[in-house]
Amino acid sequence: MLNPFDDSYFMRQAILEANKAFDANEVPVGAVVVAGNQVIGRGYNLTEKLHDVTAHAEIQALTAAANFLGAKYLKECTLYVTLEPCPMCAGALYWSQIGKVCYGASDEKRGSTRHHPSLYHPSTDLQGGIEAEPCVHLLRTFFEGKR
Secondary structure (H helix, E strand, O other): OOOOOOHOOOOHHHHHHHHHHOOOOOOOOOOEEEEOOEEEEEOOOHHHHHHOOOOOOOHHHHHHHHHHOOOOOOOEEEEEEEEEEHHHHHHHHHHHOOOEEEEEEEEOOHHHHHOOHHOOOOOOOOEEOHHHHHHHHHHHHHHHHHH
């Protein structure tokens, strides 16, 4: 039987969060943290609204997940994020010891997987390109509207 709760399903949940950022005139990046096929943390970029450079989608989702679990380590969890994490977020993911990170669009300029792979915890599984096309489309649409 096909599992409806696969990586594509949860990335689409992250895309819903990214749309919230888009609607708020924030860079459209969204993230969800999943444990046992349940979303336990959600987040989207809030850097403009909060005037906080650390208010990335990943940080918002990690904080929500840690609060849900009442624990700082997320070893049995997966983060789904629409854009490859930056070095700051990769560092936070390292400290959370998250089990898996799935991202949609690659970030050639600021992405951490190619430029800073040692920022990830050794036990963290990385997977890119999940639902990449809609993630890239949302980002392009946002930045084309800024030009």
